[in-house]
Structure formats: structure tokens, C-alpha cells
Amino acid sequence: MALVRWKDRGELAPWSALQDLESQMQRLFGEGAADLNWPERTWLPTADLRETDDHYIVEMDLPGMRKEDVELTAIDNVLTIKGERKYEHKDEKEDERGYRRFERRYGRFERSFEIPGGFDADKVEAHYDNGVLRVNLPKREEAKPKQISVNVN
Amino acid sequence: MTTAVQERQQQQTFVAPRVNIMEHPETVTLEAELPGVPKDQVDVQVKDNELTITGRRVHTEEGQLRAGERTRADFRRVFTLSRAIDQEKVDAHMENGLLTVTLYKKESMRPRKIEIK
Numbered sequence A: 001m002a003l004v005r006w007k008d009r010g011e012l013a014p015w016s017a018l019q020d021l022e023s024q025m026q027r028l029f030g031e032g033a034a035d036l037n038w039p040e041r042t043w044l045p046t047a048d049l050r051e052t053d054d055h056y057i058v059e060m061d062l063p064g065m066r067k068e069d070v071e072l073t074a075i076d077n078v079l080t081i082k083g084e085r086k087y088e089h090k091d092e093k094e095d096e097r098g099y100r101r102f103e104r105r106y107g108r109f110e111r112s113f114e115i116p117g118g119f120d121a122d123k124v125e126a127h128y129d130n131g132v133l134r135v136n137l138p139k140r141e142e143a144k145p146k147q148i149s150v151n152v153n
Numbered sequence B: 001m002t003t004a005v006q007e008r009q010q011q012q013t014f015v016a017p018r019v020n021i022m023e024h025p026e027t028v029t030l031e032a033e034l035p036g037v038p039k040d041q042v043d044v045q046v047k048d049n050e051l052t053i054t055g056r057r058v059h060t061e062e063g064q065l066r067a068g069e070r071t072r073a074d075f076r077r078v079f080t081l082s083r084a085i086d087q088e089k090v091d092a093h094m095e096n097g098l099l100t101v102t103l104y105k106k107e108s109m110r111p112r113k114i115e116i117k
Helices: A013-029 B004-011
Strands: A049-051 A055-061 A070-075 A078-085 A098-102 A109-114 A125-129 A132-138 B019-023 B027-033 B044-047 B051-053 B064-068 B074-080 B085-095 B096-103
Touching: A049 A109, A055 A078, A078 A132, B027 B051, B027 B074, B044 B085, B044 B096, B051 B096
Parallel strands: none
Antiparallel strands: A049 A055, A049 B064, A055 A132, A070 A078, A078 A109, A098 B019, A125 A132, B019 B027, B027 B096, B044 B051, B051 B074, B085 B096
16 A cells, blocks of 8 residues: 655655654653754654545644644645644743753655545545544545446346 | 453553653743544643643544554653642643643742842
8 A cells, every 4th residue: 555654855864764763762761762863853744544435534643733734735646745843932032941852843744645546636625633634535436346236046 | 352461451552742841930831742632532630749641542443444654552651740840730731632731830949030239
């Protein structure tokens, strides 16, 4: 199934595997166990792909975002979700804010999902609720399973 | 067949949410990412110098899972509080899967400006 973690293709791409390891270790051990301080962090929101008889559902974890900062595009069989999580505390004075822990990721992300058999782009619906983006992708008529009755005499 | 021990282990599977913790002169703010957790499924407790955050995720069971990366586990994380924190006063706010907890420092632990005469 075509659901691949989006990788940054820039210069930092070789580090992305290490970043994943770092975040896994942080989740396991906490306490900044593997704070490697990469110069530029990218983030890859996790997603699920589900299938029913007449549609596909993409669900993506995007906690603490604004609806306006998420963008969906459909080209052929591919759904692309991109957006930006903006850092909200820029207005605070630097010396009045001391970070004790900084694990949340900010910045841009982009992921694409290839939907087998395609979907009807005019009927795509998206909702953002409790920090989860849910996209409903109705299947094209020809991609829906059909029941063919066979008469056996 | 699941034994009682296995059942308990299943119930106790949690993942730690990502957090940012910021210290301000009079408060400490904690932001925790709890995607898929509705407001009424969040539990914030302060007890014995510990802050415990628990969030129960609500899942879609529709159709079949074709590719899954999102965790099925609920969120939990325990933080040890400094003695400077007033355990009687805690604010919590949940919006778009982001929990913001504000802890207040004890009056005596806040920075005081001392005037030079």
C-alpha cells in the first residue's frame, strides 16, 4: 500500500533516520535522553489509511494547529496534505521565557498519499477535530467492489 | 485466552506525549500534544509533588486499516514538580489536541525586585 513517510529531500535527508531514532528514544526514556540538537528539524505527522467499500479515509495527527494552516490538494490518484505549524510564542520577551523542555516540532510538513484506484476529487471532505485531520475520499464508481450474481442451476 | 496479567498489561500501555515546558517569572506552562483526545477524555492530576497527564484517544473503527502509523495507545506522562510550585492552583486548557497546563509558583518563590535605597 502506498503510504510512505515523507522524507526531506534536502541536504539533511541522511539525518532523517537518526531524527526518527532520536524521537523514539525521547518517547521511551524522556528527560532529553537523546537530545542531539539537529540544526534544522523537520517533522512528519503520523497518518493512517483506512478503506471501506465506498471510500478511503486518511487520518493524520496534527495537534495544536490551525485549520487555516493546513492545505489539501488532489492530483490524479494522489492526495497531498501540507501545512505549517507556527511557533506561537514569538511575541514573548526572550529573557522572560525559559525552556525546560522542548519536544514539539514546528515548521512545514508535506505528505502525499497515492490512493489505489483513485478517488472522486470533487467529493473529498476534510474535518479537523481534536487535533486530528480526517479526509474522506469517495471511491470512483469503477473502483467500487461490485457484486455479480451467478446463477447456478 | 488472555490471562489477568496480560489484560492488565494491555490496559497499561501508554505512550508519552511530546511536551514543551516553559518557565516564566510567576508560572510554569506545559504544553502536551494529545491528538485524537477529546476534552472530556483528558485527566490532569496534581498529587504528592507529581503532575500526571492522561489522555484517552478516540479511534475510528470504520472500514479496514490499510496502513497504520498512528499509535493505538493512550497518552500518559508523569512529571515531578519543583517545591516552588503551588499544588493547590492548576489551570488546564484543551484545544485542537493540545493541552496547556499552567502551574503557579508559590508566592515566596516568585522573584522579587529589591529596591536599592
